[in-house]
Amino acid sequence: MSETNALADQLRKMIVAQKYGLSDRLPPERELCQAFNVTRHQMRTALALLEKNGLIWRHVGRGTFVGPRPVLNLEEVAYLSELVSAEQIVTVRHSIEPELARLAAENANKSDLVRIRDCATGCTQAADWRGYEAWDTNLHLAIARAAHNKLYLYFFETLNVVRRGMVWKQTRTTPGPAQDYCSFEQHESIVAAIETGDARRAKKAMSAHLKSVYARVFPEMR
Template structure:
């Protein structure tokens, strides 16, 4: 299975599990289907199901009890906006422009509104990212997306969270996977780790302007990496 397929399957599993959790929120005492049943239902591998469940557990959406199963937690995310045709009408540079406009504002609001539990979640997600091997693009994208979503949710604005989900879904379009891989190097990942560390610190210390500036710096670095990857990709074409 290729990295592109793995990444697509993991994100597909995560999104479908989020929808399932919303449907089952009214019956928290009933366990979710087993990993095997979920894999069959969503037409993905059990590894992708486990990875998605790991993210949801870290977010506090689900909890597991040995011998009993997996249960819905106390909160469920908002439904992402349905903009399925946008990848065909957009491109990664437009996605980055949208992120640069949206996410610094989310970081600023998160610094004003994040609870201690939300900051702790950001810290855990950041630490999980730092432990991932640079060549494991599937896991890196999964946890990076969860980290940025944790900031968006901590901002406490449901409309902006919905916009974040829509933009993030477009960003993950499998047709652009090879460019995201080209833009990811070990040195850049170390730099992004530093950006994430400063982001969490500013949010935890209630520094809204600094948090917004750190997010903007991070996204501008991502944008530059994608521009360089796109330029190199074009040079390799016959």
């Protein structure tokens, strides 16, 4: 493993260990250089690699953020959030995400598959609900990116931002997901289908997963 790849891997592990979520800002480059005892050039090269892989994005004057670079007009999304209901979000997710899973099974490359599998593993290893939800968000995003359809990705990201701004009626009775949490098996079905290129099964598995999730949030919608 090259020096750059090794540092990038250390940074990725730090993001996981410290439970940074999607769009969270990382410490300044100066602090990262001190923490990892590297030069500014070495740090920027490693960050550039993570950015290339869609794990972070950087904005001059604002900092470095977790996740892919947003392509949305956030003012418009905020306005949209005021107009839609939770039920409408559920309906649109059921329309978009199964199709994204189907396209991912057809179009995912090796790097996409590694990222999807890493996110699914992150879900099962999360120590608490906050960590699980961050990894779950990243998993669905990784699948959307693996579809390699920019228009669908734009719709998905818009939906995702609106969804994350909604208050959901889900009561947590444990500190984190149990080892037999139902979504783990559902995630595995989706990921396995994408890995084997089974588009029909991937679409069906994603649909079943979303129905299960929202049956817990909105029992009346069963």
